Amino acid sequence: MASTAKQDCLNDLRMRIMTLDMAPGSDLDEATLVSQYGISRTPLREVLQRLAGAGLIETQDNRGAKVASMDLEVLRTFFQTAPMVYANIARLAAENRTGAQLDDLKEVQQRFVRADASNAAMLNHRFHEIIGEMARNPYLMASLTRMLVDHARLSQTFYRPASPAESMLVVKAREQHDAMISALEAREGALMIDLTLQHWDLSKDRMERFVRPDPLPLDVISLKENRNAV
Template sequence: MKINKKQVCQADLRQRILTLDIEPGSVLDETVLSRQYELSRTPLREVFQRLAGEGYLTLEENRGAKVSSMDIASMRNFFQSAPLIYAAVGRLAAENALSCQISALKSAQRSFRKAGENSDVFGMAMFNHSFHHIIGEMAGNAYLTPSLSRLLIDHTRMSQLFYNPKTDREEQLIWTACDQHDQMIEAIEKGEPALVVELTLEHWDLSRGRMEKFVRPDPLPTEFDMDLSEGKKNAL
């Protein structure tokens, strides 16, 4: 079977953006990417246009393609909009889910759990992306689906902090999130919209604080902090 180089390029750029292999705000070099994916400029620009339509890139006249930014304004919009969109999508999913979609959701969840067992940060982020994308397909709403898809791009980019725990407490949050996925599946399968909304908002609250650290990292130590630390060392 002949390989469709445009599709390969498109899928790979999506993944590289989601996994932060290409950082937010980066300008894409057409010459480098044309050589890397063995595409001429015209089909490569068609890929850029498709990815821009999906929210992965922004196209600026005479400046080329740039990976969608995660600046303060966009992050403020993200944290304001996310719980509203996830809750609305979850409610509709419980009302409209098809059996084949529920099977796909369970498959994504099995892959997500396995990635967690293997401490696969990128795997967890990508399968979580798939999990919530499938819920969006279940909702089947032409107005909400584009909003969810755009939301998931930034959610997935930030979630890699959540899935890379530094403490036992942070690791436990991952398994709580995993269990919440199972509960959401069960509620969707039983057709319980109110419960899905409740679980969805709990799920959002669980990861929100960790994701906020993506844009609000721990501050650098102040001169006072360093003096205090030095005093502790001397006391020992």
């Protein structure tokens, strides 16, 4: 039972962090978590160590743990690194994928197409995780796993479109997934790279809403325009 409780705690905290139910940078209070999940401090600390190893939380000596931050430096590094890793993963996946992995990818894609906003980001996460597994490269997979954490958090805005134009971007993302599956089936490495970079470009601009979610309100704009008024 204790093992099950610990695994449930791990799975739930992972989901809460990646869906932004727990905000980046927020503190994790051990006493509160022990009470919420009904486990003792020792298994909880094991859970926190695993989450830290996956890049989901940060631990500091004598300061406890907190949800991994997404400050300017983190975001800048993410946007610089992601397309390089994704492109190399894509090429290797086309070369090394197995039929069983393709079947798994197609099954996830079917669920992704039917998903609502609350589930789409996590199914997209799993879609790209499977492509990473196809690549069979432990070095790139380690980087991909870490980046997919932040990609899932950033893409929460992408899968909650606020206009018809944004809804069409989600439709386009689904179509690109289908095209990737076809490229993987045909082992077309160059095409897979191209599709992956197109897919990255599609979501990249919308991810900015995580940092700048809304325009300034009119009263703030008015204050800025008249800041030198006497």
